[in-house]
Amino acid sequence: MFSSRKAAEREAILAALDNVQAIISFTPSGKVLSANENFLNTLGYELDEIVGKHHSMFVENGQRDTAEYKKFWADLNKGEFQSGQFKRVGKNGKDVWIEASYNPILDRNGRPYKIVKFASDVSGRKARALDLQSQIDAIYKSQAVIEFALDGTILTANENFLKTLGYRLEEIKGKHHSMFVEPAYRASASYATFWKNLSEGTYQAGQYKRLGRNGLEVWIEASYNPILDLVGHPYKVVKFATDITEQIKLHDSLGILISKNFAEIDIAVQQSSNQATAAKRNADSTARTVETMAAASEELASTIAEIAQSMEKSREATTLAHDQVGTAASLTQKLSSAAVSMSGIVNLIQDIAGQINMLALNATIESARAGDAGRGFAVVAQEVKNLANQAANATNQIGTEIEGIQSISGDVAAALGTIENSMEAMRGMVVATASAVEEQSTVTRDLSANMQNVARAVGDFTGNVDSIDGAVTKVRSTVSSTRDAAEVLSK
Numbered sequence: 072m073f074s075s076r077k078a079a080e081r082e083a084i085l086a087a088l089d090n091v092q093a094i095i096s097f098t099p100s101g102k103v104l105s106a107n108e109n110f111l112n113t114l115g116y117e118l119d120e121i122v123g124k125h126h127s128m129f130v131e132n133g134q135r136d137t138a139e140y141k142k143f144w145a146d147l148n149k150g151e152f153q154s155g156q157f158k159r160v161g162k163n164g165k166d167v168w169i170e171a172s173y174n175p176i177l178d179r180n181g182r183p184y185k186i187v188k189f190a191s192d193v194s195g196r197k198a199r200a201l202d203l204q205s206q207i208d209a210i211y212k213s214q215a216v217i218e219f220a221l222d223g224t225i226l227t228a229n230e231n232f233l234k235t236l237g238y239r240l241e242e243i244k245g246k247h248h249s250m251f252v253e254p255a256y257r258a259s260a261s262y263a264t265f266w267k268n269l270s271e272g273t274y275q276a277g278q279y280k281r282l283g284r285n286g287l288e289v290w291i292e293a294s295y296n297p298i299l300d301l302v303g304h305p306y307k308v309v310k311f312a313t314d315i316t317e318q319i320k321l322h323d324s325l326g327i328l329i330s331k332n333f334a335e336i337d338i339a340v341q342q343s344s345n346q347a348t349a350a351k352r353n354a355d356s357t358a359r360t361v362e363t364m365a366a367a368s369e370e371l372a373s374t375i376a377e378i379a380q381s382m383e384k385s386r387e388a389t390t391l392a393h394d395q396v397g398t399a400a401s402l403t404q405k406l407s408s409a410a411v412s413m414s415g416i417v418n419l420i421q422d423i424a425g426q427i428n429m430l431a432l433n434a435t436i437e438s439a440r441a442g443d444a445g446r447g448f449a450v451v452a453q454e455v456k457n458l459a460n461q462a463a464n465a466t467n468q469i470g471t472e473i474e475g476i477q478s479i480s481g482d483v484a485a486a487l488g489t490i491e492n493s494m495e496a497m498r499g500m501v502v503a504t505a506s507a508v509e510e511q512s513t514v515t516r517d518l519s520a521n522m523q524n525v526a527r528a529v530g531d532f533t534g535n536v537d538s539i540d541g542a543v544t545k546v547r548s549t550v551s552s553t554r555d556a557a558e559v560l561s562k
Contacts, residue, residue, distance in 0.1 A: 113167060214311045216311055217229070
């Protein structure tokens with residue numbers, strides 16, 4: 072009964088294995104005897120496609136004829152157990168990774184009579200592991216890698232790390248990490264805290280200054296990574312580092328260059344600001360001066376316009392006076408002619424008066440001859456003689472007056488001629504002056520318009536200077552912000 076129970080237990084175990092494992096059995100020479108459903112699903116075959124065929128159908132062509140493959144089956148035929156992860160080829164060349172054990176089944180004589188393989192498909196896990204390993208290999212190729220115990224003792228380092236610091240592995244293995252740091256930092260509390268945090272599993276990363284062989288100063292960008300065991304406890308620290316010494320030197324040079332360039336920019340911006348301020352003051356002063364000149368030119372233009380109007384009136388008055396002088400000269404000429412005519416009349420009257428005197432003398436002579444009878448006629452003759460003398464005296468006086476009139480008329484005519492000539496000259500000068508004033512008025516109007524344009528231009532210039540001053544202020548602010556950003560970048 073005990074053996075029956077034990078047999079039943081074995082059967083149950085085999086059934087359980089059949090449920091979860093890919094199982095296949097081979098002859099000692101490697102020919103397939105049987106395979107369960109899990110195995111067939113894993114490799115993608117039907118049972119009748121593999122029974123009687125050799126195990127080599129599941130391996131790559133290049134592996135079948137190798138000494139290693141031959142030894143593999145030779146060892147199995149000796150009854151030696153084989154296990155591990157194996158790459159196998161399924162139907163249609165599908166790559167399958169399995170974790171398997173090849174188990175020789177022995178007969179009563181201790182000789183294998185068949186081989187049973189228990190396998191699990193680990194293709195996904197293997198792919199992830201290979202990917203992870205590829206990444207690690209890539210990191211080891213490109214990064215400087217060193218491993219430490221939790222207390223900082225060096226366990227190993229790759230070639231990149233050794234080249235970066237200038238050491239050989241035997242020169243650093245077993246020594247403490249502190250050999251790479253400056254003495255002051257080595258003795259500091261922060262350095263002790265650094266390793267305490269790592270031993271507790273706290274990741275550390277940053278840029279670090281390290282010392283290589285012969286005190287060579289090396290800057291690295293590194294991460295210190297605590298590696299955990301299966302229960303989550305750190306058991307070592309792996310550092311991945313990149314040599315950034317040249318970048319740090321460039322960075323330092325850049326910081327110096329930034330400081331120098333921004334100092335020069337500050338000076339240039341300050342000079343521009345000062346010049347803009349001075350230009351603004353000058354522009355404001357010029358604007359005020361031009362505005363004053365524009366107002367004065369406008370007033371001058373208005374005054375000259377009034378003068379032009381007055382000169383036009385003067386020209387008209389001078390022309391009228393010239394015409395009136397001409398008229399007076401003509402009338403004076405007529406007066407002189409009338410005086411001449413009156414002189415003839417006076418002569419005629421004097422001739423008549425002389426004849427009357429002769430008649431009066433004859434009458435007196437005749438009255439004397441007549442005696443008493445002619446005495447009354449003599450009295451009449453005497454009165455006629457007296458009247459004739461009075462007429463002669465009057466005509467003489469009239470003649471004298473007429474001569475005076477003629478003389479005065481001549482003087483008046485000469486004076487009027489002189490006045491006419493003067494008026495003609497004056498009219499010419501007034502006309503010339505009026506023309507000059509008119510031209511000056513045109514020029515002044517143009518000047519006033521130009522001054523107004525200049526005033527507007529100066530106003531625009533002042534506005535532009537204000538804009539420039541504002542722009543310089545904005546540039547100063549931008550430069551300040553850029554300097555702050557550059558300083559942040561250079562840290």
